[in-house]
């Protein structure tokens with residue numbers, strides 16, 4: 001088996017009285033699609049928020065490709081190739097699709113006098129391509145994100161992550177507010193990640209979704225990992241039993 005792309009070692013997180021992560025250790029392998037499952041409050045989001053730089057661990061460490069890393073903020077995570085798609089994703093509704101695609105990473109062109117200005121033309125062109133690449137059909141890169149459906153927004157976030165060639169894509173309950181059709185699309189997308197050499201971490205409390213698109217299932221309950229199996233070696237019933 002290949003070396004892990006992410007190694008989580010002895011992670012602890014406390015929120016005042018709550019011990020949200022209790023000595024979590026987990027190895028995630030290149031190009032696998034890992035389903036992270038558990039009831040509300042199990043600690044799933046806390047765990048992935050540490051990987052995406054939204055929260056800091058209190059104890060323990062994270063290694064990326066064998067190197068110890070400090071993920072202090074979302075920008076560090078991005079630099080390490082970790083992109084996260086949230087349930088309510090982090091886009092600015094009053095800005096266009098093209099602007100949202102490049103938030104924090106705007107390409108510049110240099111005007112007279114050497115003043116850097118955003119290259120909106122490049123942003124528009126690359127957005128159109130990135131969106132087409134994830135098989136999303138949107139009218140124009142100038143449409144405002146606030147005018148899109150939940151599924152379309154999720155699609156733009158996914159296109160953005162793919163465009164910036166993330167190594168690891170984390171999806172935290174990405175299907176919560178989506179229609180059946182949009183949900184199918186996200187599931188198909190998770191399944192296709194490995195062909196593009198992307199490791200996926202798919203968080204859901206829908207067992208069926210995880211069994212449809214993941215290679216492995218990790219179940220959490222009360223801040224601990226209570227099951228970790230290949231999809232082919234377990235069943236929905238067995239996972240339900242331990243939650």
Ligand SMILES: Nc1ncnc2c1ncn2[C@@H]1O[C@H](COP(=O)(O)OP(=O)(O)O)[C@@H](O)[C@H]1O
Pocket residue numbers: 015018020038039040041042043044045046047
């Ligand atoms: N920002 C926070 N402040 C205080 N407590 C939190 C915070 N985030 C999560 N928790 C608590 O930590 C535990 C794990 O929550 P969370 O990681 O969101 O679980 P999940 O994503 O599995 O539903 C819960 O008891 C939750 O109430």
Ligand SMILES: [Mg+2]
Pocket residue numbers: 044045046
């Ligand atoms: Mg959560």
